[in-house]
Amino acid sequence: MRSFWALFVVTLKNTLSLVDSGKKKSIWTRLLPAFLVVAFIPTLFSFYMMAQEALKLLIPLQQSGVILGLMLTAMSLMIFFLAIFLIPAVFYFSKDVEVLLALPLKAHTIVAAKLAVSMIYEYVSVLLIGLPILAAYVVNVQPEPLFYVITLVVLIFAPLIPLILAGLIVMVVMALFPKARNRDLFNYLSGFVALAFAIGINLSVNSIVQIDAQSMITMLIQGNDSLTGIFGYMIPSIPFAINAMVHLKVLDLVISLAIALGFIVIFLVVSDVVYFMTAVGVNETGASRKKLKAKAYTKMTLRSNPMLTYTFKELKLMIRTPIYLLNNISTVVLMPVILLGSIMTGVGSDDEAITAIKSIPWNDPNVLAYVLAAGAAIGLFMSSLNLITVTAISREGTNVYFMKFIPMSYFKQIQAKVFSGLIISFLGIVFMLIPFGIILGIPPLSLFLSFIAALLSGVLINYIGIIVDMIHPKLVWEQEAAAVKQNLNAAFTMLPAMGLGVALFFTIGLFPQPMWFAFTLYLILFVLDVGAIYLAKKTCKKAFDQI
Amino acid sequence: MIEITAVSKTYSGKVKAVNNLTLTIQPGEIIGFIGPNGAGKTTTIKMMTGILKPDTGVIKLNGIDIQAQPLEAKRQFGYVSDNPDLFLRLKGIEYLNFMADIYEVPVSERRERIDRYAAMFEMTTALSDKILSYSHGMRQKIILMGVLIHDPSIWILDEPLTGLDPQSAYSLKETMKLQADLGKTVFFSTHVLEVAEKLCTKVAIINKGQILYYGTLEELKKNHAGKSLEDIFLEVTSHA
Known part of the structure; x- marks a missing residue:
């Protein structure tokens, strides 16, 4: 127990020191928490409103516990989803593993300490989902004081079982498939499994709603929170936790904690058998050690323009780093597939919708204004979603010094980074606009004009992204994932891009002629682009002097 | 100077x-x-x-x-840092060519220098592999080669x-x-x-x-x- 505690404290301190480097905080750093709170208010408020509306229906049916069940299930799913990436990173691929393996520690001590630290990571998800829903529950149900105590205990233990389930899956995969013990391969695999899991959840939620409608009605008629029983399929402690929260039954709370304890015991027993076996040699990388063939050597030693070679270096590193590939590039393919998929399934079965789409007068100037706004919004959306430029300096990590000693100006280097982001943004825009254009039957000229609007907004977001990351880069990290996924800079481009994208549609009505809107849109985007490029040039010298 | x-x-x-x-x-x-x-x-x-x-x-x-x-x-100048963990997902040859492009080294000179220094540091068969697969000493050598390729004054x-192993340390000192x-x-x-x-x-x-x-x-x-x-x-x- 003593070694567990010592290891937990050291690991936690190390994790926290990566967040707070102890350097003097800039105004940006100080403003960031406030900005994030403001940024999350709409999301938290929308969760609150959803819970509020649901409770209005559920309370008369004595099914208010359903909302708590949904809350705990959503939390568990989110935590499980994040844990698929987190567990390999923390348990196997973090830099401390090789040091820990050499210490006289038992496997279950290392695993327990890493599990405890992982739980702390996951409390962000708990708070994000839990706070608004609980607020709505408290306002509408007005529970007794004991509810708060029970809820606090339930929330503290909420991440445990999903984390353990993900941990068990990761350990078993590592044990059964030795080839998975390659960091890059495992990251690719876990990334695609997580994406498949997300799509699977989407589909299964739809099917559950359709297939079990009859049994849900039966349960609703029964009242007394009988619906909460369905949540037990996913995490066995959830029904007991819900009962404890709704009916203030301490015994149910004890049972839910006992179930969690059971999972801990199973996890630690499995870890004693599997962890050392799978963790040893996990950071090794294979190599061929073959001399390059003459043809390949000639091709790989051709001379190229420094800007071009720098841009390709950026793209190569992004494609070859699984975490970056999944986070920065896969969205380009994934988002169009998801959006088009939902439109196809929604519209495909609805004759009225097909007739309505076919009757849209695409050549009408009013409609064209909306097509242009949609193009600009897609440009903003796809460019902010790929996070390439807004993490471009952060991804350099401790190697950022390289940018400072090579004979290439900072502005040229950041332009190369922006170009790499623009290439991916461009692909995302093309993958989005062309299928939409074909499905909806948009004329080529309208599509081309919306494409120009998308490119102009893409340039804007990419330059804003690099400015944000130059001023406030996250350079201290142990795992590549942290440079992208735990980088709050993304909020500075994503949220304004989303807001601006939506606002565009509301401004169309302000113009007496749709053509004026089109002209103003192009002009404003162009001026903003030039302004952003100028600002990037002005910022870079000062920003790099600070790095 | x-x-x-x-x-x-x-x-x-x-x-x-x-x-x-x-x-x-x-x-x-x-x-x-x-x-x-x-x-x-x-x-x-x-x-x-x-x-x-x-x-x-x-x-x-x-x-x-x-x-x-x-x-x-x-x-x-050419600079070799104390931390050779740089661009680990590039192949050795890609890193050298990248450095040659940044310093605008003509093709014939870069090829001659890659051949010479790869032989000197026993890196010829490692150039096709990613730097990630290199040992600490090999990473040190590829960074050194990245400096030598543009022949700084x-x-x-x-x-x-x-x-560095004794042979490579000797070669570096002689260079x-x-x-x-x-x-x-x-x-x-x-x-x-x-x-x-x-x-x-x-x-x-x-x-x-x-x-x-x-x-x-x-x-x-x-x-x-x-x-x-x-x-x-x-x-x-x-x-x-």
């Missing part, structure tokens, strides 16, 4: 890492920069390469001020021999001597006194951000007759 004049650097307004440091290194010299941990060696090197900005003072490389004309100054190396004979300037930090003794034309001993001695080892030994190099080093640094 390297001219460092009255350079100072303070971290967070409190810790004085380098204090009014002045050094002039002539072409053809190999200078060993020696000092205990935290003496200010890496900070000085980072200021010489433009990675850090000095609070006061001027650093000129071949007469070009690194702060006033950074790009021209950066073309003068000034070499700035931070602990370049750490992690340093050869470059100095060709009139180039070599400036490197080290903890190994024996290396400094065998290789350097002069040594600069630094502690607490100040130069305590700058000159030949022969003069230093003459001033501390009968003492070993290790004893002399400990005595000089203890007086800082």
